[in-house]
Amino acid sequence: MVALKIENVWKYYGDTVAVRDLNLECDDGEFVCMLGPSGCGKSSTMRMLAGLEHISSGDILLGDRRINDLAPKDRDIAMVFENYALYPHKTVAENIGNPLRLAKVAKHEIRKRVQEAADLLEIGHLLDRKPMELSGGQKQRVAIGRVIVRQPQIYLFDEPIAHLDAKLRARMRSELKHLQQHLGVTTVYVTHDQLEALSMADRIAVMHEGVLQQFGTPAEIYSNPVNAWVAGFVGEPAMNLIACSCAQEGNAVNLMHDGFKITLDDRLAKAALSSGERDLRLGVRPENVRLTADPDDGMIAGTVFSRQLLGSDMLVDVLSGGDHIRVRTDPKSPFEADEKCYVSFDFDHAHLFSAETGISIV
């Protein structure tokens, strides 16, 4: 069942287009992340869903109700804000209970439901405090409490954990995911952090410059990005995108680069030929690049530019023909800076993008 439907939605601020012809459908109970850099239109979309911004054109349907012209209070939505937006003069209990108070729920019922929500979020002992006396993580829990205390049709989260420290963020990711599954309410979650999107979402909507780039499961987005922009944005460390030119020599299809010339395998060669494009970008994730000290056939020579220990992995930056190739390798990797080395690509997991349009060829 479709819980939320965004149809041909545009948003203008003056002459600036913030959201361009957006179409999106969320299923009932689904956790959808809107992912993109700042200014990509994800927050505008969320604010249009909440009713905090007018929709320039298009329709938003919640269930089978068109909500374009409804005030936020009539939309049956609940939203968590990036800066928490708690009421500083109210206690935690009053903050959480506010939606129920406004809905004129009986006092004893409010108390019961606030307690339940607080217990679920492990802030039951803080109910009498004021927001000023809470830590960032606790404030964020209160903001979530204010949302889960009722059962709206949809939860909206606007970068709710962006201001927490890294450790707390990791914990909240798993807690939020668990909470959403437990409550089963359709959720739209806006973030600029691709790790948050990959780790939490059922489906991710990747946005860039107001345009929806790709809408799919985290695995699809990660393994089959539709264009070079998505490929470069999702994944950390980012995918290597190397500009090459494609040339056929006899039976072989080669990619030519200032630093190397490599022969494509059948899958990539077929796609490259049928696309008819000469200028391509080869996309390979750092974990699909192999680094060795001994040269072999079809290997690319380079020098180590820098190495970063990431804990469980080592990220080695190899310079070849003026381009940097990131390689994710063993943390015990012996390569030092300026050392000569060789890399090879795993073509099974490689992508080709049109250099002109950025669209994925394979």
Place this chain on the structure above:
Amino acid sequence: MASRDIVQYDTGLSRLLSVLAKVFLAAYVVWTILPFVIMIGSSMKDLLQAFTLPEVGDWAGTSALVHFTPTFKHYVALFTEESFGTYLSNSLLASVGSALLAVILGTSCAYSMSRYEFRGKKDLLFWIISTRMAPVVAVIVPLYAIFRNFGLVGTIPGLILAYTTFNLPFAIWMLKGFFDNVPYAVEEAAQCDGATRFQATLMILPLVAPGIGAFLVLCILFAWNDFLFATIIGSGAAKTLPAATKELVQPQNVQWGKIMAAGVVTTAPMMLLGLLIRRYLVAGLTMGAVKE
């Protein structure tokens, strides 16, 4: 807020300066308090006693300044012979009425000025404050003419309107700062919680309450102490305390006892008010100034 030490190390000069500062402050306190002591003392003395001054060098005679048999006859006379009861209520009505009106109008205007963007907003804001740049004396004559045409001279509503005219620009500027400091997201959150736009606005009013309170007091003080409007716009039927006190000075007879008592009656309520809300006043006036 992070506390910090203000580090200072003593030198000969700084010690001397600190002693001089204390001497200056002591003199300043005497200078400020003495008129009140004389006013309160004289208001409770017989006229003859009030004007008794010791000879120069007669230090024992100074005790007469504080040792006397108190009498409340001037106060009684004020309220029986001079109908100061009416003037007191006029003062209260005019000051509290204008303060409330200025706060209600000022709060709504300041809210829109803080929340909405529109063309010419800066110019409008400047125009509003520019109305306070001319001294009252400069506009009192045209104001009088306008007020007379509307039959507002000598009425309490006329006074309230006059004070509101002068308090409103100040209210808008001061309260706008308070609203600017309240994140709009709080109102948005309230709307998502199920509040109407108006309910959401009401919900943030407690956050600007210290500012509104502080401003209310300043408005009351301004109107209460005003003399110019009171004599010109309020003259006759809407006499307030300062205007009425001035009339105790008559060409053939200056009624010092009553004047002193009237001074006490005028000053005491505001001093009490000040003492009661001192804490909030300071909080209110400094809150808008510092952003978190």
